Amino acid sequence: MRAKAAVLFGGSTGVFLLVCLLALVSHSAPVEPGPMRPNILLLVAEDMSARVGAFGDPVARTPNLDQLAVEGTRYPRVFTTAGVCAPSRAALLTGMHAISMGGQHMRSSTRPAGAYAAVPPAGVRAFPELLRAGGYFTFTDSKLDYQFSGVFAGSGPSTIWDAEGEGLPWLEEANVEQPFFGLVNFQVTHESGVFTPLGEGWPKSVMHFVLQVVRAWQLGIPEEGEPVGPDEVELPPYYADTPTVRGDLARHYNNIASMDREVGEILASLEAAGLADSTIVLWTTDHGDGLPRAKRELYDSGLHVPLIVRWPDRWRPDWAAPGALEERLISFVDLAPTILAWAGVGPPDFMQGNDFTDLTLPAREYVYASRDRIDAVEDRERAVRDGEYKYIRSWYPDRATGHPLAFRDNLAMMIEMWELLAAGGLNEEQRKWFEPTGSERLYHLASDPYELTNLAGEPAHAETLARMRSAYADFALRVPDWSEEGERAMVERMWPGGKRPQTGAPILEIHEGRVRLEATTPHASLAYSLDSGPSHLYTGPFEASPGSRVEAWSVRYGYAESEKRARRVP
Numbered sequence: 001m002r003a004k005a006a007v008l009f010g011g012s013t014g015v016f017l018l019v020c021l022l023a024l025v026s027h028s029a030p031v032e033p034g035p036m037r038p039n040i041l042l043l044v045a046e047d048m049s050a051r052v053g054a055f056g057d058p059v060a061r062t063p064n065l066d067q068l069a070v071e072g073t074r075y076p077r078v079f080t081t082a083g084v085c086a087p088s089r090a091a092l093l094t095g096m097h098a099i100s101m102g103g104q105h106m107r108s109s110t111r112p113a114g115a116y117a118a119v120p121p122a123g124v125r126a127f128p129e130l131l132r133a134g135g136y137f138t139f140t141d142s143k144l145d146y147q148f149s150g151v152f153a154g155s156g157p158s159t160i161w162d163a164e165g166e167g168l169p170w171l172e173e174a175n176v177e178q179p180f181f182g183l184v185n186f187q188v189t190h191e192s193g194v195f196t197p198l199g200e201g202w203p204k205s206v207m208h209f210v211l212q213v214v215r216a217w218q219l220g221i222p223e224e225g226e227p228v229g230p231d232e233v234e235l236p237p238y239y240a241d242t243p244t245v246r247g248d249l250a251r252h253y254n255n256i257a258s259m260d261r262e263v264g265e266i267l268a269s270l271e272a273a274g275l276a277d278s279t280i281v282l283w284t285t286d287h288g289d290g291l292p293r294a295k296r297e298l299y300d301s302g303l304h305v306p307l308i309v310r311w312p313d314r315w316r317p318d319w320a321a322p323g324a325l326e327e328r329l330i331s332f333v334d335l336a337p338t339i340l341a342w343a344g345v346g347p348p349d350f351m352q353g354n355d356f357t358d359l360t361l362p363a364r365e366y367v368y369a370s371r372d373r374i375d376a377v378e379d380r381e382r383a384v385r386d387g388e389y390k391y392i393r394s395w396y397p398d399r400a401t402g403h404p405l406a407f408r409d410n411l412a413m414m415i416e417m418w419e420l421l422a423a424g425g426l427n428e429e430q431r432k433w434f435e436p437t438g439s440e441r442l443y444h445l446a447s448d449p450y451e452l453t454n455l456a457g458e459p460a461h462a463e464t465l466a467r468m469r470s471a472y473a474d475f476a477l478r479v480p481d482w483s484e485e486g487e488r489a490m491v492e493r494m495w496p497g498g499k500r501p502q503t504g505a506p507i508l509e510i511h512e513g514r515v516r517l518e519a520t521t522p523h524a525s526l527a528y529s530l531d532s533g534p535s536h537l538y539t540g541p542f543e544a545s546p547g548s549r550v551e552a553w554s555v556r557y558g559y560a561e562s563e564k565r566a567r568r569v570p
Contacts, residue, residue: 037135037179037343038315039279042335043266044092045186045259046085047290050076050306051252059234061227061257064264065308068283072310073320075356078330079367079385080287082106083295083302084374088287088332090118090147093126093160095336095351097370100480102494102558103147105373105487106296109155112376113487118147119494119501119558122523124350126557127336128181129160129525132537134345136181139163143185148557157555159525159537179278179343184266186259191290193255194248196412228253236301236450237429238293239413240420248413252291280342281310282335292414293433296374297401298383298392299451303369309357315342317357329364329387330356352479366471372483377403380483381437384472390451391468392441402433442468494558503562506554510569516541517552521562524554544569 052062054069055076081091082098090096090103098104102118109115126146128138138161142153149155153165187193230246233253239245263283270276284307288294294301307330311320320326333353340347341355354361371381380395408414420426421434429452442465443451455461482490495501504520517526517538526538529551544550548569555561 039179040181041279041281042183043283045285046190048189048285049288051256052306055306059232062260064260068310069308071322072308073324073326075307075326077327078305078307079303080332081369083287083297085286086145086147089145091332093146095333095353097479099370102482108147109150116491116495117558126160131181131343133539137162137178138181140183142166157557159527188258189255194252195410227257244416245413277312283308298369298371298381329367331367368475384468390443394437397439398436400434400436501559503554503556503559505562505565506552508552508565508567513543514541515544515550519554521556524556526554528552
């Protein structure tokens with residue numbers, strides 16, 4: 001499937017940039033040992049809506065993504081299941097809505113009342129682990145943030161990835177006939193990248209200062225002649241037209257341009273390595289813009305994301321000619337079963353999405369999303385969207401989602417918005433975000449794309465409101481919502497007494513050179529290494545050479561990893 005290769009990752013302390021993807025392909029004759037499976041590379045930009053030229057944005061400077069779209073298929077109607085990173089990534093990794101596996105609050109590992117890790121239902125596995133069990137080599141960079149892990153690499157579960165973190169060698173052995181799956185994140189577009197750079201006044205908080213120091217170290221000196229100026233950006237009506245707002249949005253566009261260059265470097269490396277013809281490439285984002293009234297919200301500005309898929313010719317669907325546009329509704333829970341299908345791995349029953357490239361399946365009528373606690377602010381909202389309408393239900397109708405939030409309030413435009421609000425300087429459309437949501441909202445997206453006119457109380461839309469309520473009720477019957485119990489009770493159920501459960505060490509048996517492992521904690525994943533070498537996911541008994549040292553451990557998602565058991569093969 002590929003020959004000698006290496007991947008290097010860079011990034012730490014909240015900034016995760018892929019430094020380079022280098023591959024050296026041996027020149028031996030190609031070998032076809034059996035049916036080939038594609039390599040799959042998932043590229044995920046952070047905190048970014050569809051600000052891409054190929055998706056119709058005239059301001060964006062994204063030549064590499066535009067070319068990827070020319071060679072691949074654009075999906076303009078893709079929606080995340082949450083408007084913020086950790087719940088969205090939990091859904092991406094599991095193919096389940098975060099509300100149904102304890103990952104709905106933002107975030108579990110930084111909960112003010114005490115950190116925890118979500119403990120998903122029995123048998124739930126992240127799809128890269130399923131790929132790994134199916135024979136794929138899986139790797140990622142320094143960003144995890146799945147709610148049953150911490151934010152950074154090394155925070156588990158260790159069975160998901162063959163390799164994770166920075167400075168990782170990637171299969172340097174020559175002539176390895178094993179396909180790979182990789183997930184690469186682009187932190188340059190993160191919300192923190194819009195914070196006022198150092199040198200433009202004192203930072204507003206210690207966190208602001210730390211993030212900017214890290215950002216300056218990671219990015220180095222900005223390039224001369226930034227491609228987008230403040231006068232070029234187009235503002236939605238819920239923002240005041242001020243130099244501060246324009247400056248922040250222009251900075252966001254320029255960070256997107258930097259991300260586009262990084263994508264171009266990866267694609268060029270794939271091509272140079274001879275891997276482009278064997279690798280399906282997906283590019284998307286983890287949720288909408290890292291800007292006020294976008295990130296953390298259930299408006300399209302927080303949920304609507306772009307997706308491009310480029311197939312090598314041998315795996316290209318018949319309908320997916322280069323440059324194709326596919327307009328069916330797609331939810332983030334559809335990504336996991338789709339990627340598994342491409343790899344020839346059957347999706348498990350716990351997944352709540354479908355293969356969006358299988359056009360024999362019925363097209364989605366609705367997508368669904370959720371919002372729960374955001375940092376220290378309790379909340380609960382649920383959204384249903386079809387091709388024309390959006391319905392949002394709130395359990396805190398007297399609360400605005402435009403509330404004070406320490407991290408978001410580092411944005412210069414957010415600081416100014418608070419000042420303008422206090423001084424009466426915002427118009428009616430700009431004030432709406434700061435006002436109570438009410439219990440129900442209904443928006444007609446074609447005539448009201450910014451979701452500013454609530455139609456829930458309009459008699460002319462009563463039938464539509466009833467239909468969208470019914471769609472939510474049907475969804476609630478199919479998908480358990482763990483927010484029916486409070487977060488404190490949920491955490492107590494997952495971590496009794498507030499203490500993280502410990503996975504039991506596995507049983508390790510060796511008979512006539514054959515090694516067998518058995519979990520002592522139900523539904524735990526098992527892993528092992530030989531002679532202190534790389535870890536392997538255990539999928540069944542295996543042969544080991546006499547004298548070799550076998551080390552084994554196990555982990556139940558959300559639990560602490562077990563102690564290791566070790567034995568030498570007789």
